[in-house]
Amino acid sequence: MQHRALFLDRDGTINVEKEFISNPDEVELIPGAAEGLLLAAAHGFKLFVISNQSGVARGLMTEDDVVRVNQRLIDLLGSEGAKLDAVEFCGHHPSVTGRCECRKPRRGMVDRILKRFDIDLARSFVIGDRVFDVELAYNIGAKAIMVMTGYGVLEVNALNPDRKPDYVARDLQSAVQWILEHE
DSSP states (O other), X not given: OOBEEEEEOSBTTTBOOOTTOOSGGGOOBOTTHHHHHHHHHHTTEEEEEEEEOTTTTTTSSOHHHHHHHHHHHHHHHHHTTOOOSEEEEEOOOHHHHOOOSSSTTSSHHHHHHHTTSOBOXXXXXXXXXXXXXXXXXXHHTOEEEEESSTXXXXXXXXXXXXXXXXXXXXXXXXXXXXXXHTO
C-alpha cells in the first residue's frame, strides 16, 4: 500500500533557524511543530526530514555533528510524542564539492527514502522555508507548502511566478491543518 508523506525541511521548518547548527544543545523546536507532526501521523502521513547541510562541505561541522543534531531533534520530538520515519541530509555544496544529486532541489534524498518506503508522491507534500523546497516539490511531483518560519518571510518574494507553492502557511502546524482541510 502506498503511503502519503510529508517531506520536511529541518532548520526553519521544524526547529528554529540558527545558522549552521553543529551543537545538539542549540536545537529548539518551533512552537506547534511537534503537534503538527502528531496530527499528520494520526492521519496516515509518513514523516521524513530532508535537509541540506552545506556546513559539512564548508568545514563548519562534521557529518557526526549533523547526526547528533538530528538525533537531538528526534529526541525533542519524541518527548512530545512525535516520531519521524526517516531523516536524510546532504552535506554537499556545489562551490566546494561540485554538483550532486542529493542537494535540494534535486531529488536524491527523496529517492533514498523511496528505496525503503512505498510513497505516493502525487499525494505527498514538501514543506519548507526555502525556494528550493518548493522547487523540490515540483521535481518529484508532490505538492509544495512554504512556511513563514525560518527564511520563509524572506524567500517568499523570490519564488518563481510559474512555480508557486500550493499554500503559504504561517508555520508547520498550520500547514498540516491546511492539508487536512483540503484533502
